Amino acid sequence: MKLKNVAVAVVALALAVGMTACGGSASSTAASSSEAASSVAASSEAASEAASSEAASTSAAAGELTTVEAGKLTMATNATFPPYEMTTDAGDFEGIDIETAQAIADKLGLELQIDDMDFDAALLSVQQGKADIAMAGITVTDERKAVMAFSDSYATGIQSIIVPEGSDIASPDDLAGKKIGTQRGTTGYIYCTDDFGEDSVVAYDNGLTAVQALNNGQVDAVVIDNAPAKEFIAANPGLVILETSYAEEDYAIGLAKGSSLEDAINSALEELKADGTLQSIVDKYISAE
Numbered sequence: 001m002k003l004k005n006v007a008v009a010v011v012a013l014a015l016a017v018g019m020t021a022c023g024g025s026a027s028s029t030a031a032s033s034s035e036a037a038s039s040v041a042a043s044s045e046a047a048s049e050a051a052s053s054e055a056a057s058t059s060a061a062a063g064e065l066t067t068v069e070a071g072k073l074t075m076a077t078n079a080t081f082p083p084y085e086m087t088t089d090a091g092d093f094e095g096i097d098i099e100t101a102q103a104i105a106d107k108l109g110l111e112l113q114i115d116d117m118d119f120d121a122a123l124l125s126v127q128q129g130k131a132d133i134a135m136a137g138i139t140v141t142d143e144r145k146a147v148m149a150f151s152d153s154y155a156t157g158i159q160s161i162i163v164p165e166g167s168d169i170a171s172p173d174d175l176a177g178k179k180i181g182t183q184r185g186t187t188g189y190i191y192c193t194d195d196f197g198e199d200s201v202v203a204y205d206n207g208l209t210a211v212q213a214l215n216n217g218q219v220d221a222v223v224i225d226n227a228p229a230k231e232f233i234a235a236n237p238g239l240v241i242l243e244t245s246y247a248e249e250d251y252a253i254g255l256a257k258g259s260s261l262e263d264a265i266n267s268a269l270e271e272l273k274a275d276g277t278l279q280s281i282v283d284k285y286i287s288a289e
């Protein structure tokens with residue numbers, strides 16, 4: 001079973017009628033909430049402590065894997081994308097991708113090393129072999145597949161449209177002639193420039209700065225993934241998410257083309273899906289509505 005982002009699935013379900021995805025590749029339809037919802041969050045921290053670097057270097061799994069830094073799984077990310085990756089007040093990384101990567105690293109007997117950078121840099125980092133994996137709520141697209149590889153998908157995403165309350169923008173088509181804020185290098189940027197032209201789209205360093213620009217009236221709408229969109233509007237009264245989504249997509253782990261890690265990553269992911277770990281990580285960060 002393909003794991004579904006529960007909250008997104010619920011939203012997708014609510015929007016299933018009259019959906020006009022005018023950009024991007026429509027993929028799956030709405031799924032029911034997971035039957036595997038677990039009340040216990042995965043304790044990947046505990047597991048990671050058990051997998052010390054000594055253990056990793058002697059483990060059979062690690063012995064067969066060649067990574068950027070021996071004994072480590074180096075992950076490029078952009079930790080401005082709650083609930084997939086963000087930083088705590090103390091400066092630690094947390095989120096669905098962080099814990100999933102930790103669980104994969106544990107399975108492979110590797111120590112997780114997180115490198116935080118801009119989103120477009122994270123995509124490049126893995127292509128250039130500076131990181132073993134890129135995990136950043138990354139959407140699988142044909143254009144990206146031309147320059148990098150992807151693991152099996154581990155979540156479904158939706159591109160959503162955030163507008164100020166009372167906006168005359170009510171559907172994706174209404175974005176025509178408007179200024180649209182996006183995060184640089186994301187599918188939101190790519191779809192909007194394809195559909196409405198580069199002059200209509202402003203690229204910001206991250207989703208939060210795009211949302212701040214919306215608050216300041218510098219753009220008329222922000223197109224961004226639904227899960228962070230929800231977190232941003234919760235923190236910014238006066239903004240709403242349109243009921244009609246813009247596009248649906250699949251998230252996967254980015255790898256270098258021809259990466260020797262692909263099979264090991266997919267096996268680990270498969271196990272984490274099968275034993276409910278992945279679902280419990282999602283449930284820890286996204287509550288079903």
Ligand code: ARG
Nearest residue numbers: 078081136137138139186187
């Ligand atoms: N899903 C979108 C994409 O792949 C946006 C991902 C942004 N992720 C992030 N960590 N900032 O283009």
